Amino acid sequence: AQSVTQLGSHVSVSEGALVLLRCNYSSSVPPYLFWYVQYPNQGLQLLLKYTTGATLVKGINGFEAEFKKSETSFHLTKPSAHMSDAAEYFCAVSDILTGGGNKLTFGTGTQLKVEL
Amino acid sequence: NAGVMQNPRHLVRRRGQEARLRCSPMKGHSHVYWYRQLPEEGLKFMVYLQKENIIDESGMPKERFSAEFPKEGPSILRIQQVVRGDSAAYFCASSPPNAGGTEAFFGQGTRLTVV
Numbered sequence: 726a727q728s729v730t731q732l733g734s735h736v737s738v739s740e741g742a743l744v745l746l747r748c749n750y751s752s753s754v755p756p757y758l759f760w761y762v763q764y765p766n767q768g769l770q771l772l773l774k775y776t777t778g779a780t781l782v783k784g785i786n787g788f789e790a791e792f793k794k795s796e797t798s799f800h801l802t803k804p805s806a807h808m809s810d811a812a813e814y815f816c817a818v819s820d821i822l823t824g825g826g827n828k829l830t831f832g833t834g835t836q837l838k839v840e841l
Numbered sequence: 842n843a844g845v846m847q848n849p850r851h852l853v854r855r856r857g858q859e860a861r862l863r864c865s866p867m868k869g870h871s872h873v874y875w876y877r878q879l880p881e882e883g884l885k886f887m888v889y890l891q892k893e894n895i896i897d898e899s900g901m902p903k904e905r906f907s908a909e910f911p912k913e914g915p916s917i918l919r920i921q922q923v924v925r926g927d928s929a930a931y932f933c934a935s936s937p938p939n940a941g942g943t944e945a946f947f948g949q950g951t952r953l954t955v956v
Contacts, residue, residue, distance in 0.1 A: 757943060759945075761947075766952070767949055767950075768845075768847075768932060768947040768948050768949040768950050769884070769932065769947040770947075771945075771946070774943065776943045815883055815884070819943075819945075822889055822896060822897050823896060823897065824872070824889070824891060824894075824896040824897075825872070825938060825939065825940070826872040826874065826889045826891075826896060826897070826936060826940075827936065827940070827943070827944075827945060828874070828886045828889065828897065829874075829876075829884070829886065829934075829945060830886070831883035831884045831885070832883055833882060833883045834882075834883050
């Protein structure tokens with residue numbers, strides 16, 4: 726079974742500082758990996774995804790993540806935090822289902838706080 | 842292209858009542874998923890449907906919960922005889938056919954409160 730571990734349920738950074746949100750996964754097959762962001766009382770917005778190919782993936786809002794198979798990790802980074810980045814971030818791994826759909830297994834989330 | 846539409850956004854039900862949550866997928870998307878987010882937790886998969894078919898319901902509670910995606914109209918998640926523990930945010934997602942597991946777009950959720 727797939728699983729995702731997000732280390733650190735709360736992360737606090739200063740505005741302009743590096744953002745690093747950690748995600749490790751467990752998967753029996755080559756994984757599809759996702760990062761989503763959730764603002765208060767909103768749905769999930771896709772930040773970026775890894776399916777195949779280049780292991781460094783760039784997403785929206787200046788975020789990127791690197792798939793490291795040897796470390797079973799998919800950490801999310803941003804060089805310089807902005808106040809608007811304050812939100813909850815979820816890492817997820819996809820399991821392909823009969824019928825061609827996908828089942829996402831989510832981590833428990835990391836709440837990012839950005840301070841002045 | 843409108844996104845995944847869920848309604849209502851907020852729903853309050855008394856214990857024992859029924860809750861009906863609706864989801865209209867994105868245009869061209871034939872796959873619908875329901876997820877539940879309990880307070881302080883991540884999202885948990887409940888069910889995957891295509892038109893008129895339940896494909897995978899491995900995450901659905903055995904009793905009181907049901908889902909459908911009729912030929913016409915939105916997908917419905919139905920919770921009968923709600924209890925306080927059903928209070929959560931319920932998210933619908935959709936994906937196009939042939940996405941091969943690479944896409945899922947989420948709605949803004951229905952926040953159910955059972956009083």
